[in-house]
Amino acid sequence: MKFKVTLECLGNYKILPINYQYPLSAAIYKIIDHADKEYAEFLHQEGYGKGYKFFTFSDLNAKFNIQKDRMLLQFPIVSFFINFHLPEASQHFIKGLFQSRKITIADKISKVTFEVKNIEALKDPLKEHKANEIIEVNCKPLSPIVCGVKNDHNNYNFLNPNDEQFIDSFTYNWRQKIEANYDLQTAEDALLLTEIDFYKNNKARSRLITIKAGTPAETKIRGFLNFKLNLKAEKRFIEILQNCGAGLYNAQGMGFLQPIKTNVL
Numbered sequence: 001m002k003f004k005v006t007l008e009c010l011g012n013y014k015i016l017p018i019n020y021q022y023p024l025s026a027a028i029y030k031i032i033d034h035a036d037k038e039y040a041e042f043l044h045q046e047g048y049g050k051g052y053k054f055f056t057f058s059d060l061n062a063k064f065n066i067q068k069d070r071m072l073l074q075f076p077i078v079s080f081f082i083n084f085h086l087p088e089a090s091q092h093f094i095k096g097l098f099q100s101r102k103i104t105i106a107d108k109i110s111k112v113t114f115e116v117k118n119i120e121a122l123k124d125p126l127k128e129h130k131a132n133e134i135i136e137v138n139c140k141p142l143s144p145i146v147c148g149v150k151n152d153h154n155n156y157n158f159l160n161p162n163d164e165q166f167i168d169s170f171t172y173n174w175r176q177k178i179e180a181n182y183d184l185q186t187a188e189d190a191l192l193l194t195e196i197d198f199y200k201n202n203k204a205r206s207r208l209i210t211i212k213a214g215t216p217a218e219t220k221i222r223g224f225l226n227f228k229l230n231l232k233a234e235k236r237f238i239e240i241l242q243n244c245g246a247g248l249y250n251a252q253g254m255g256f257l258q259p260i261k262t263n264v265l
Contacts, residue, residue, distance in 0.1 A: 001091055001243070002122045007078045007103060007114035014073035017107040019210040020060065021143075021253040027103040028055070028082070035097055056245030057082040058142035058256040070110060078114065081122075081142065081256065085181075085243035088124075095119050108214045125259045126242070129235040134191075136263045137231045137238050143256040144207045144223020146248040147173070156248070158222040161204045167194050173247055177240050193232035211252055223247070223254055232265065 017023070058081040063074040084094060098119040105112050129135055147169040148156030159166040171192050179187035198204065205226035211219040229246075231238055245255035 001084045001086060001088060001094065002124065003082050003084075003094065003098075004118075004120045004122055005080055005082055005098060005116060006118040006120075007080075008117045009073060009076035009078065010102070010113045010115055013110075013112060014076065015067075015110045016060075016064070016071040016073065016105055016112050017110050017213065018066065018069045018071050019107070019213045020071070020105045021209060022211045022213070023105045023107065024057070024060075024080075024103070025252050027105065028057070031097055031101050031103070034101075035093075054086060054244070055082060055084045056143075056243075056250040056256050057253045058258075059253070073112075077117075081258075083243045083245070083256065085240060091121050095121065125262055126235055126239055129262075129264065131234065131236040133235050134232065134265045135235050135238060136265055137259050138197075138228060138261040139231065139242075139257045139259045140228050141225050141246070141256065142258045143253050144209065144225050145170075145246050146221050146223040146254045148248065156221070160206070161196050161198075161224050161227050167196070170194055170247060174237070174241055177244050178237055181240055190237055191233060192237065195230040197228040197230065199226060199228075209252075209254075211249070221249055221254070223249075228260070229257070 060078050060080050062071075062078040064071040065074065066072075084090070086094070098116050101116045103114045103116065105114070126135070126137075145161075146158060147166050148158040149165060149169060151157050159169055171194060174192055175187040175190065178190055203226070204224040207223055207225065209221050209223065211217075211221060231241065242257055242259065244250055246257055247255040249255070
């Protein structure tokens with residue numbers, strides 16, 4: 001399920017931390033915690049697959065100026081997309097959760113509070129296809145895709161889409177999500193084909209994001225934008241990727257995919 005969330009800034013203080021992803025993720029979890037206890041437990045622990053977060057969200061769509069590590073909003077209206085890997089029957093419940101809620105994005109320096117002015121359920125571009133139908137989807141990331149391989153220190157070496165290991169890491173993570181939603185055999189048998197198309201300059205744009213900035217748990221991750229992905233798989237597997245996000249750190253707003261074109265094979 002895909003939604004567009006529109007926020008309005010409350011008050012005159014309009015300076016956001018440039019690393020807003022983790023505070024926004026935390027605010028989304030806070031909203032979910034206001035849900036029915038059993039349903040919230042389902043969302044946190046299960047979703048469609050135990051061990052994986054059930055949502056991802058895009059970059060903020062806003063007018064702003066960058067001032068070092070701050071974003072100065074030029075207009076009080078901000079929006080973003082959020083995807084949930086949940087049954088369509090949950091749509092009205094999710095909309096009810098967000099309606100008129102407040103979202104605070106803050107770190108030790110800046111704090112901005114927004115009110116949710118609108119949450120709109122968007123049409124699913126894959127809905128017309130059957131679950132086991134093989135389709136090809138051309139898409140682009142609306143937030144950085146983070147892929148990496150673990151080094152000897154158990155940290156990630158982050159991969160550029162030009163790196164030959166990028167697609168291997170991308171596909172491995174995709175199979176993990178399929179396994180979490182189905183089982184190991186289904187993940188192993190799944191035919192997953194990924195190709196990368198670059199824009200004219202043949203370069204992906206890199207972005208360094210700090211998670212939990214200014215705390216002992218601070219982590220820096222690197223993701224990439226400004227390229228397109230051509231995905232070929234069963235509709236149900238592409239749906240997982242669309243709803244849960246591509247690559248790593250999806251619940252922190254990484255790997256949100258926007259379909260551009262869909263074909264039946």
